[in-house]
Amino acid sequence: MNTTQIQEIIFSALTMTNHTREDNNQIPIAPITELYSKNGYLDSMGLVAFLIDVEELFLDEDIKISLSDDRAMSQTKSPFRSVETLTQYIVELLQE
Amino acid sequence: MIEFFMQKMQENPTNEALLSSKFALTCGELLLLTYEFTQWLHKHNIPSGAVVSFDGDYSPESLALFLALASNDNIMVPLSNDSKHHFVEFREIAQTEFDISLNHHEPHLTCTGRQAGGDIYGQLRAQQTPGLVLFSSGSTGKSKAIVQDLNKLMSKFTTQRKALRMLIFLQLDHIGGVNSLLYSLANQGTVIVADDRTPDSVCRAIETYKGEVLPTSPTFLNLLLLSKAYEHYDLASLKLITYGTEPMQTSTLMRLNSLFPNSTLQQTYGLSEVGILRSKSRSSGSLWMQVGGREFITKIVNDTLWVKSDSAMLGYLNAPTPFDAEGFLDTGDIVEQDGEWIRILGRKSEIINVGGLKVYPAEVESILLEIDNVEDVVVFQEPHPITGSIVCAKFKLVAEESKRDFKAKTFTFCKDKLASYKIPTKIEITLDNTYNERFKRMRR
Incomplete structure (x- = not known):
């Protein structure tokens, strides 16, 4: 799976997340969108739901990844800061 | 105590005791059949105090x-087909000495060769009183064997109350089923048995036999609403619908109340360990109720309901006693209190703690049941490293729908009805039933 495909999956999960949000509080579907950071769109509950959706979408492609585990949490720089950092983290996971 | 029930049947031998499409039995006929079974027990040398199981659902034979x-002062272990996969396990736990099968009408006896002992059975035998062994549903682990002094259970019914035509929903291996039967026999009422527990069969039985009381569960009532079976039958005789065994969803109660304006809706409350309490709903549309009765004392400790009962069980056969030094039982039910009224919020063990915030499954289910195409839903928790727990929902749908579309629809529906932490994070769709044989939602 290439970077674009991974990003498409993240975009799909963001679209799903937007169904839980008011019209004036939608998350922009873009690579630079900040997710869980100082200016991020997600709170911890939102992040959990979003990550579970991403994991499920990968499972639909027969790829099992775990995003909300100790490894992700213990990274020096959180992989959940933005769409770009999450994409990069998943690329690394899939290369292993 | 059994003499009291026999006396009641003798007083009115032509009263219809039991009705279904397959059998009809008057009190006189039931007495005669009971006498025949008593002779049969003697003929087969089944002594008083012996532990005897019998399998089979409601029938003239099982009642007799x-x-x-x-x-005969036996310790009986009723086993209905609701728990047929556990018969061997339950007979072993109860140490049955005789097993009787009624599934082919003629009783079939097996002497197990076991000798049942222990303090609890010893107490019943010393007092020459009949016993009743019931099993908990095992929804939170292994089923527990609950031993009741049947005389104490029966003594609750000596106060004369109204004779009613009652549809039996729960079987004789459930405290609710035993309670319904004893109420009916003590008050010269009529027990109605539906062909099965589908909404259609239940409505047909109510129409055919002019049923006045339907004691059931919120899960069944939700299925009844969904099926619209009530539109095809005359249910004008139905005066009282009672619901218990699990928390009621507000949305289900509101719809029932508007569809059955001439029936009283009443919540019931009881546990196999302490029996069924007397209860009164504040109104048909209210989840607030009063519980009690002269043989019960209740108290609320840390939002949890505790009950002390004169007719409490003697104990578990396979677990330590759950009673405190004063004889109170922690029901495990979290309640809200308003003066004399309480409202059940849910089982303590089923409350979901999301990052320190409490979520009660019944509250979330109440909203989710309103989503188009939902037949039933159970809400439960899963552990999660970030928030401690997450809210999960398992849906059974009426018609097939893609999971992605359904998930989007669910989120859109919930966003202005539930706080964000209560919206299910994980959504599953299942083809299996979300409830057990007793129409109780299984939150696992």
């Missing part, structure tokens, strides 16, 4: 055998 075993 129930009464005959009570007359």
Whole structure:
């Protein structure tokens, strides 16, 4: 799976997340969108739901990844800061 | 105590005791059949105090055998087909000495060769009183064997109350089923048995036999609403719908109340360990109720309901006693209190703690049941490293729908009805039933 495909999956999960949000509080579907950071769109509950959706979408492609585990949490720089950092983290996971 | 019930049947021998499409039995006929079973027990040398199981659902034979075993001061273990996969396990836990199968009408006896002992059975035998062994549903682990002094259970019914035509929903291996039967026999009422527990069969039985009371569960009532079976039958005789065994969803209660304006809706409350309490709903549309009765004392400790009962069980056969030094039982039910009224919020063990915030499954289910195409839903928790727990929902749908579309629809529906932490994070769709044989939602 290439970077674009991974990003498409993240975009799909963001679209799903937007169904839980008011019209004036939608998350922009873009690579630079900040997710869980100082200016991020997600709170911890939102992040959990979003990550579970991403994991499920990968499972639909027969790829099992775990995003909300100790490894992700213990990274020096959180992989959940933005769409770009999450994409990069998943690329690394899939290369292993 | 059994003599009291026999006396009641003798007083009105032509009263219809039991009705279904397959059998009809008057009190006089039930007495005669009970006498025949008593003779049968003697003929087969089943002594008083012996532990005897019998399998089979409601029938003239099972009722008569129930009464005959009570007359013979036996410790009985009723096993309905609701728990047929556990018969071997339950008989072993109860150490049954005799097993009777009624599934082919003619009783079939097996002597197990076991000798049942222990303090609890010893107490019943010393007092020459009949016993009743019931099993908990095992929804939170292994089923527990609950031993009741049947005389104490029966003594609750000596106060004369109204004779009613009652549809039996729960079987003789459930405290609710035993309670309904004893109420009906003590008050010269009529027990109605539906062909099965589908909404259609239940409505047909109510129409055919002019049923006045439907004691059931919120899960069944939700299925009844969904099926619209009530539109095809005349249910004008139905005066009282009672619901218990699990928390009621507000949305289900509101719809029932508007569809059955001439029926009273009443919540019931009881546990196998302490029996069924007397209860009164504040109104048909209210989840607030009063519980009690002269043999019960209740208290609320840390939002949890505790009950002390004169007719409490003697104990578990396979677990330590759950009673405190004063004889109170922690029901495990979290309640809200308003003066004399309480409202059940849910089982303590089923509350979901999301990052320190409490979520009660019944509250979330109440909203999710309103989503188009939902037949039933159970809400439960899963552990999660970030928030401690997450809210999960398992849906059974009416018609097939893609999971992605359904998930989007669910989120859109919930966003202005539930706080964000209560919206299910994980959504599953299942083809299996979300409830057990007793129409109780299984939150696992």
